[in-house]
Amino acid sequence: MPDVFLNSFNVLSHGVIGYVIPFLFVLTIVVFFHELGHFLVARWAGVKVLTFSLGFGPELVGFNDKHGTRWKISAVPLGGYVKFFGDESEASTPSSAALSAMSAAEREGSFHHKKVGPRAAIVAAGPIANFLLSIAIFAALFTISGRPITSARVDTVQADSAAAAAGFKPGDVVLQIGGKKIDSFTEMQRTVGSEAGQELSFTIKRGDATLELRATPVLKEIKDSFGNAHRVGILGISRATNPGDVVTERVDPATALLLGVKETWFVVDRTLAYIGGIFTGREAADQLGGPLRIAQISGQVATFGISPLLHLAAVLSVSIGLLNLFPVPLLDGGHLLFYAVEAARGRPLSERAQEMGFRIGLGLVLMLMVFATYNDILHLAAS
Secondary structure, eight states, rough: OOHHHHHHOOOHHIIIIIIIIIHHHHHHHHHHHHHHHHHHHHTTOOOEEEEEEEEEEEEEEEEEEEOOOOEEEEEEEEEEEEEETTTSSSTTOOHHHHHHHHHHHHHHHGGSSSHHHHHHHHHHHHHHHHHHHHHHHHHHHHHHHOEEEEEEOOOOOOTSHHHHHTOOOOTEEEEEEEEEOOSHHHHHHHHTTTTTTEEEEEEEETTTEEEEEEEEEEEEEOOOOOOOOEEEEEEEEEOOOTTTTTEEEEEHHHHHHHHHHHHHHHHHHHHHHHHHHHHHHHHHHHGGOHHHHHHHHHHHTTOOHHHHHHHHHHHHHHHHHHHTTTSSSSSHHHHHHHHHHHHTTOOOOOOOHHHHHHHHHHHHHHHHHHHHHHHHHHHHHHO
């Protein structure tokens, strides 16, 4: 009987240490910088900030700064918010009755009494902070660890594959894809993996000759080292890694910053392409994940060390920044949409229209969360 309790404790402790702690580490970094973006621009615009919260629900611990802002950690660690003076709720919904009753001095520090420009800047600052965080993390990783490069050499060609049909042979080195220079085998895999079903032109070096080949990657499901399934474009070629094949290129901070920008844009581009693929039927929506999937991946990545975990935080930061820019009421993009309409009309939408918008947005966000959680459960059950 004691062994049963001991085993249960070991499983529970492994779950907390192996998944929950890495998940909270990654999510806290991303959420903190998102809300910090809102906070800093709001302070710059003269808006009084009432609350800066990591998490939702009851407060666990907190303090007041000299400006009267309550900084706190709340019980449900699945996000965060900044509440401004004049907000009726954490979603920055206004109350016309409360706003109209404010004195002139109070209106100076009220978010909703600011002009459209400052309000839009405050709202946009959250997603922008996420993108800047990603660039900074990627740049730091490139600066510290360098950039590992493995030449885009073809060592084997699978029979009856897209590469075989195109005429690839062992020993070929891919120089360009679609006119874009390819510096490594990993870069080639990324390009091919995201272009399933699309014919691509390849510039290759074969001995002393330079040739042009055309191939169409085939969409296939592969599994990573953790057993997670991914649908990517496959040519049917592989690369053997021999001693000395991997070269780590040291980069200066300026180059690392540029690489950080490129890496961030790659995540944005692939995310938008995936979402577009869902609507066109080229991609399956079952790859959408929620908190459970993020927690699982965080735990898996954490086994490789702090650098891969920070890389995951950078990718997640881009995703959250991009998601928040979608024109859905309740998200930052929804607020920006309302402000664009206000700027065009010369006056804000009616309180009823905004309330209806936020209700629709809440419904969409909840449906997305339920769908993502459903996918997470199916994924965990299958793994």
